[in-house]
Amino acid sequence: MAVEGYxxxxxxxxxxxxxPSGGMANQCKQLIGLLEGEGAQVELVRTNAPYQPAWAGKLPGLRALFRLVPYLFALWRAAGRCQVMHVLANSGWAWHLFAAPAIWIARLRGTPVIVNYRGGEAQPFFAAAPRWVHRTLASASMLVVPSAFLDGVFRDxxxxxxxxxxxxxxxRFGLPKSGESDAPPHxxxxxxxxxxxxxPTVLSAFSRILPHLPGARLTIAGSGPELARLEALAVELKIADAVRFAGRIDNEQIPALYASADLMINPSTVDNMPISILEAFASRVPVVSTDVGGVPFIAEHGRTALLVPARDPRQMAEAMLDLLVHKDKACRMSEAAREEVKQYAWQVIGAKWRVAYQRAISQQG
Structure with a gap:
């Protein structure tokens, strides 16, 4: 179904x-494809473009310069050719190196600029930020956030x-279950x-449910600096044989992973609007998540997910066992979640972006 006006x-x-795949990168790629599919002319200014020349990426201290200079030129050219600039922004150095320059250049060229802020750590970042950071954000044509949680943060x-x-x-989601109905839970x-x-909290919680569900498996799809420590913890907890560290899984393969799953766990201590929860909802996979940040704004405890406190392996294990044992409850919850996630379909979100773009252009005019 097309979205008119693009x-x-x-x-x-x-x-x-x-x-690497990640929430912001995947959303950026998906948004560009959908906009182009509606007839919009989209020019990408990539914030993580490959280093040119490639050997520059091996020079600590200088590699930022090799990326920043071409990035600034690309921003200047794009701002002169577009009707509106859409900047996906985050906290920390990403703000200073990428978002702030994009806002300044757009304003210099008289181009409307929308800041699409997506970071879960907005509150501590802006609370500690110098005044010029707030002034830079205030100079944007519009601030767009993905959740009511971040809306509240910025209104403060x-x-x-x-x-x-x-x-x-x-x-893309909701593929038929790939495992047998009587197979041990995944x-x-x-x-x-x-x-x-x-x-670590997931590993500890999983070690608590494994005696009740022999043969259960845990797949952790992600990469990062904690791998060695987590592998050692799995050995210490005597669950290493039941745990697979799958590494980073390409975004195209994520639907198949959910099709093999009986439960998805989101253990984060800081979060905004985790795509992983929405993808699990779309795949009809029951969800247990911590109740941090923006999670309670997209997942309703007892109706679309079970929410537990962060860093609490006992409560996480109880919630996991509840949904894995009581399959009727898990099924009702996953069906409610699938209905809930329809509000995030492109037909709905695309219309909202069209209004935002038109409003930014008209305000600038």
């Missing part, structure tokens, strides 16, 4: 692309964001191996 619209999208700082949620391609985690995603 044909001939000239857009510059500033953001990352896979690899005096901004008035517009909410346009993340996009889920429902046609639990999946699709977060990177970084401290904020707290994979």
């Amino acid at each position: 044909k001939g619209l000239r857009l510059a999208v500033v953001g990352p692309l896979p690899p 700082f005096g901004f008035k964001p517009v909410i346009v949620p993340n996009i889920i391609n429902l046609e 639990v999946v985690v699709t977060r990177n191996l970084e401290p904020i995603y707290d994979i």
